[in-house]
Amino acid sequence: MTISALSGEQLAGLDFGWLPEPYEEPWQSFESPAQTLEALVDAEMRGSDLGGTAGGVRAAVLRDANALLEGAFEQQQRFLRRLERLNQQNERVGRHPGLRWVGLGMLLFGILGGLIGLLLAPYLLARSLNLATVWVIVIPIALLVTLGALVLVVYGSAPLWVSIRIVVGVAEVVATVGFVWAAIQLTPGTVLGVVLGLAVSAVFFAVGMVGNTLWTRYGVDHGYELQTFYDQWRATLLKVSVVPALNAAMNAATVTNYSLKLHLSGPISPAGSPAVIDTSAANDLREAMAWRTSGSFALAGPRGSGKTTLLHRWASGAYAGGDSSTRAVRRDLIVEVSAPVGYDQKEFLVYLFGRLCEAVEGYARRYATAAMVDASGRVVPARPSLPGIRDAHPQARADVDGLPSLVRLAQHERDTIRYIQRTTSSRELSAGVGYSGLSLGGKAGESIERSKVPLNYPELVDEFRWFLEQAAKVVTTEPADRQPSRLLGPYAIGPYTPPRPPEPSAPRGSVLIAIDELDRISDGELAQKFINELKAVFGVPNCYVLVSVSEDALAEFELAAMGLRTVFDSAFDEIIRVDYLGLSEAEELLDRLVVGLPRPFVALAYVMSGGLARQLVRIAYQIAEMGRADTGATLDETSARLVQRQLHRTVRAASDRLFGSVESRLGADLFRQLDELSPKDAVSSSDLRIAEGTLRTLATTPDDPAFISGLRDELAAMCNYLATVLEIFDSTLGERRFERRLGSGPGSYDTLARARRYLGANPHAADELLATFRQVH
Numbered sequence: 001m002t003i004s005a006l007s008g009e010q011l012a013g014l015d016f017g018w019l020p021e022p023y024e025e026p027w028q029s030f031e032s033p034a035q036t037l038e039a040l041v042d043a044e045m046r047g048s049d050l051g052g053t054a055g056g057v058r059a060a061v062l063r064d065a066n067a068l069l070e071g072a073f074e075q076q077q078r079f080l081r082r083l084e085r086l087n088q089q090n091e092r093v094g095r096h097p098g099l100r101w102v103g104l105g106m107l108l109f110g111i112l113g114g115l116i117g118l119l120l121a122p123y124l125l126a127r128s129l130n131l132a133t134v135w136v137i138v139i140p141i142a143l144l145v146t147l148g149a150l151v152l153v154v155y156g157s158a159p160l161w162v163s164i165r166i167v168v169g170v171a172e173v174v175a176t177v178g179f180v181w182a183a184i185q186l187t188p189g190t191v192l193g194v195v196l197g198l199a200v201s202a203v204f205f206a207v208g209m210v211g212n213t214l215w216t217r218y219g220v221d222h223g224y225e226l227q228t229f230y231d232q233w234r235a236t237l238l239k240v241s242v243v244p245a246l247n248a249a250m251n252a253a254t255v256t257n258y259s260l261k262l263h264l265s266g267p268i269s270p271a272g273s274p275a276v277i278d279t280s281a282a283n284d285l286r287e288a289m290a291w292r293t294s295g296s297f298a299l300a301g302p303r304g305s306g307k308t309t310l311l312h313r314w315a316s317g318a319y320a321g322g323d324s325s326t327r328a329v330r331r332d333l334i335v336e337v338s339a340p341v342g343y344d345q346k347e348f349l350v351y352l353f354g355r356l357c358e359a360v361e362g363y364a365r366r367y368a369t370a371a372m373v374d375a376s377g378r379v380v381p382a383r384p385s386l387p388g389i390r391d392a393h394p395q396a397r398a399d400v401d402g403l404p405s406l407v408r409l410a411q412h413e414r415d416t417i418r419y420i421q422r423t424t425s426s427r428e429l430s431a432g433v434g435y436s437g438l439s440l441g442g443k444a445g446e447s448i449e450r451s452k453v454p455l456n457y458p459e460l461v462d463e464f465r466w467f468l469e470q471a472a473k474v475v476t477t478e479p480a481d482r483q484p485s486r487l488l489g490p491y492a493i494g495p496y497t498p499p500r501p502p503e504p505s506a507p508r509g510s511v512l513i514a515i516d517e518l519d520r521i522s523d524g525e526l527a528q529k530f531i532n533e534l535k536a537v538f539g540v541p542n543c544y545v546l547v548s549v550s551e552d553a554l555a556e557f558e559l560a561a562m563g564l565r566t567v568f569d570s571a572f573d574e575i576i577r578v579d580y581l582g583l584s585e586a587e588e589l590l591d592r593l594v595v596g597l598p599r600p601f602v603a604l605a606y607v608m609s610g611g612l613a614r615q616l617v618r619i620a621y622q623i624a625e626m627g628r629a630d631t632g633a634t635l636d637e638t639s640a641r642l643v644q645r646q647l648h649r650t651v652r653a654a655s656d657r658l659f660g661s662v663e664s665r666l667g668a669d670l671f672r673q674l675d676e677l678s679p680k681d682a683v684s685s686s687d688l689r690i691a692e693g694t695l696r697t698l699a700t701t702p703d704d705p706a707f708i709s710g711l712r713d714e715l716a717a718m719c720n721y722l723a724t725v726l727e728i729f730d731s732t733l734g735e736r737r738f739e740r741r742l743g744s745g746p747g748s749y750d751t752l753a754r755a756r757r758y759l760g761a762n763p764h765a766a767d768e769l770l771a772t773f774r775q776v777h
Helices: 008-016 033-045 051-070 073-095 099-128 133-155 160-186 190-218 223-254 280-290 307-315 345-367 403-418 457-477 524-537 551-562 567-571 583-593 599-609 613-627 635-661 668-677 685-697 706-728 735-740 749-758 763-776
Strands: 295-300 333-338 422-435 438-451 511-516 543-549 574-577
Touching (some): 033 051, 033 223, 073 223, 099 160, 099 190, 295 307, 333 345, 333 457, 345 457, 345 524, 403 457, 457 543, 583 613, 599 706, 599 749, 613 635, 668 685, 668 706, 685 706, 706 763, 749 763
Parallel strands (some): 295 543, 295 574, 333 511
């Protein structure tokens, strides 16, 4: 069951910004993000049958509106940026209302002239070949059809605007030929005709380009584009925040907490649907960002605990300060990359430098003012080339004085690090005297060739850090917020109304660098070297760096409290632990995904996943699918099926390890036991206890490799754990006994979850936890 009226297909369609009819809304109705959130909640609740609980459910959902809006913060900022651009266009239209019509007239004049030239060329060709009159008409029409077909052909492999530009370029060439040909026939001299034809073509082209620029800036209605961004934001907000929050509120208001029977009748959100909860790691990250003007942070935790999700939300600016419920537009320069598995310090820094340059150009395209953008929408960089490390001593470098200069510098730096430029200059002097076929000559020449040498690593680090400082300075000084006023579109009738002034609390832009997947570097020494080299980019004012690292890095960082200095301790201001979920956090997450899941089934999913967020969601969907059967599913049936699946995966993995590593007759007893462990139709706790005892009594010979005895211990501990799960989550689980295990201590579900985490790393510790749990049980 789910409160959402959306089907699974409709929920999946939200990824593409497809909103069903009841949720559609014109962008002109936008007032604030908070109002948009409330409207989505009301639309989602409209088709639900909540009765008297509707008011309480709505209040519970909107209790923390800021956290819900953070879920779609990136899409919200994208829409607000487009809204701001439309606001700037309306300001221009208000100051110069007649320029749109001037631009339209000039554009039509240019199009008409180009069309005349385009038809002149095939017309004159047909006349010169003395073709019949019908061909004089057919050939120009065929040319137009060919150009239209060319748009479709090119559009198949390139964006539409690229296709149109290519076809327009071809048409301009043909039109120029037509004008020149006609001018030659109308003038007495060929040279004069060529000059006159080129001049006429240039006039039409120039007038059309100026008209296109004026019409684009003062007349084109960007409402459709803005509506697309508005729909994408609302669709993401609906899927990521509103539906999960309503599910959780519905669970709290109507679902029975204790039941040993599961029966779900409504649709289930598609697997992979996002549901994000506010964990302690997210709060720690907000607090770390709140009072620092710069910083280097790390996220540490096991794979699958949600580090990438947290890092991506941080990179969107959601945790950088400010209130998500306002109309404020953040101007953050964001660089998000993944660390390489095969590490080379210089190659990665070159890659990061290139991504930073690309991010600067993208930043300029998003936030440039009208004076900085040409007719094609590209940022016009400042003309003077700013000196980099190759052109001046570091102390002689000139600071960047604005966004156009920063774009110019980014283009220069990108070319510098990616290309070896070669310059050749030559000077030549020659003289000759000839008589009756004989000649005497003298020739003197000099050629100088200079090739720029690629930057060495220290120079590259110095150049990157200086460029990063310049970018951070420009981002800080850029206007933090131009509050978009309520718009009626570029064709509004009435006097010009200036926009509202910025709020005093408008957020300041920052440079955010996010580096993910560092925990993929399995070699601890290599990971330390990576961080040690990366320290060169830390400490730049108004620049924040967030890196995802392994749990080993967190352990080394915390050793600094004992006086042991490490690479991680000296590199990061703070390492934030992204830990396994506790039972209460697991309940909060699953409440957002499925409505109607009783707490014993939530506890079962938590114990089987060990509190790992990714695995918890997978198991929860498996349980929900079992509950959708016609007869539903009981707790003991559900636990038996989950245990059977886990046992099957464990046996397969152990068999693969033995097949790939065992030589001769080594591990023959273990092979035989694995065959007996292969799950059949059902498996009971007594079967697992017998298998556990057999594994623990298998003799270990001196010839057995160490990994065989370790594999036996792991299999025995897994059998012990799975048997305990079947013994706890069965039909005899009373409500009082269930409630007693919700707390902390040796007999709690948290102890079982911890044992699940230890199974692969330390099976003996897992056995100790299970023994302690059974003593309390």
